[in-house]
Each structure stands twice: as structure tokens, then as C-alpha cells.
Amino acid sequence: MARELARRSLPSGRTARVVMSEAADGDMAVGGPDDLLADRRSTLVPGSWTWLDQVHGTSVVEVRECGDGAGSTADAVVTVAGNAPIAIQVADCVPVALLGSDGIAVVHAGWRGLRDGVLEQASRALSAITDGPFEAVVGPHIGACCYAFGESDLDEMAELLSPMVRGLTRDSRSSLDLATGVEHVLRTLDTAVAVVDGICTSCDERYWSYRDTGTTQRQAMVAWIQPGPG
Numbered sequence: 001m002a003r004e005l006a007r008r009s010l011p012s013g014r015t016a017r018v019v020m021s022e023a024a025d026g027d028m029a030v031g032g033p034d035d036l037l038a039d040r041r042s043t044l045v046p047g048s049w050t051w052l053d054q055v056h057g058t059s060v061v062e063v064r065e066c067g068d069g070a071g072s073t074a075d076a077v078v079t080v081a082g083n084a085p086i087a088i089q090v091a092d093c094v095p096v097a098l099l100g101s102d103g104i105a106v107v108h109a110g111w112r113g114l115r116d117g118v119l120e121q122a123s124r125a126l127s128a129i130t131d132g133p134f135e136a137v138v139g140p141h142i143g144a145c146c147y148a149f150g151e152s153d154l155d156e157m158a159e160l161l162s163p164m165v166r167g168l169t170r171d172s173r174s175s176l177d178l179a180t181g182v183e184h185v186l187r188t189l190d191t192a193v194a195v196v197d198g199i200c201t202s203c204d205e206r207y208w209s210y211r212d213t214g215t216t217q218r219q220a221m222v223a224w225i226q227p228g229p230g
């Protein structure tokens, strides 16, 4: 079932919380029957979620009150509002939460987003509404063990990010190490990585994996600011 990946007391006395769903919590993909999805969401985290129509891009939505901008075409969302859950859906891509001194972000970081700067854009948007330093929480995603990757795309990522993103699958094919790429970018943003969940969505049955099964089902990372202490 869903796990809390992080809970941080903020200087304002509020509490930032980050939760990750699992397959057992139900499909959090958008596009299915809305009432069922709304039930699943509210079971996990009550309140009207700001979810995104994700396109592996770099756009960021700012939420000023609960539910603002739900359905926007974007891959990251930031807020300083209390009780305003912000969410992204994933099945292999890396879910990342950024926690600032009094605001939060969630980011959908697949390889294209990583290449094109979605973490940088989210960090910039969060900087505009709250002070740093930022801490990052990296949720479950596909590991290098399972993420076979074409040589020319891998060369591009290694050149752009770091040679350390080159990995090997369990059957010794070239693969992309997304977590290493994410951690590299976060370092360039002076963001401490507080949590890295090492679970591979393809290896671990508790998660949906697009690479493994071609599924359209998704787990969600949800973050929100609780008005009081945690």
C-alpha cells in the first residue's frame, strides 16, 4: 500500500508531506472514469488534487489554491498553499518532490524531461515562491537493471549529464541510470538529495512498469503542505 516517503517540518510550523501510491492503491492514470479515480485519490490523500496532463515536457504549473490548474499540460507543479495536494503519475519515469523552506514541487522526470531541463524549470519556479535550500525526494522508478537504452540516445545523455548515467541491464545490455542522471542535475541545482527510493518499478511487483508490460496504469506521487505540525 501507499508509503510516506518524506515528512518535513517547515520553519513556518507547517509540514511538507510526500506519499507514493502502489498498484494496490489502484490505477492513478488520468483518462479513466473520473468518479472512480476521484475515490482512489481521496482515499490516498483527501482534497482536490492538482494532477497534470503529462507530455514529457518542461512546463510548470503554480497552484495558489486547492485543485488549481488540474489537468494542465505540464510535467511539474509547485505550490506554497496549504492543503493543496499536487500530484504526478508515473510507471517507470522518476517522480521527484522538491521541498523548500515553505513550498513544495512535484516533477515527472523521464529521460526526455531530464534532457530538456524539467528539474531546472521546476526548481526555478519553486525559487520564485519560496526560499531554499531545497531538498529532493526521489521515488521508485525503473532501475538501470531493466532500462535498456539505445546507444545514440545514451551517448547524448552521457555527454549532456555525466558518463555515470551509463548502466548495464541484468543481461548486460547498455542502459540508462535515471537516478544517477536525476542526482547529477540536482547537484547542479545545489539541491540535497534527502531520499532516493531504490526500488525498480520493473523488478518489483508492487509497481506498474510501462517498460515491463506496456501498461497504461500509473502510480502517483502526491505532496502537500499540512497546515499544522506533522
Ligand SMILES: [Zn+2]
Pocket (backbone or CB within 6 Å): 142, 143, 144, 145, 146, 200, 201, 202, 203, 204
Ligand atoms: Zn529492475
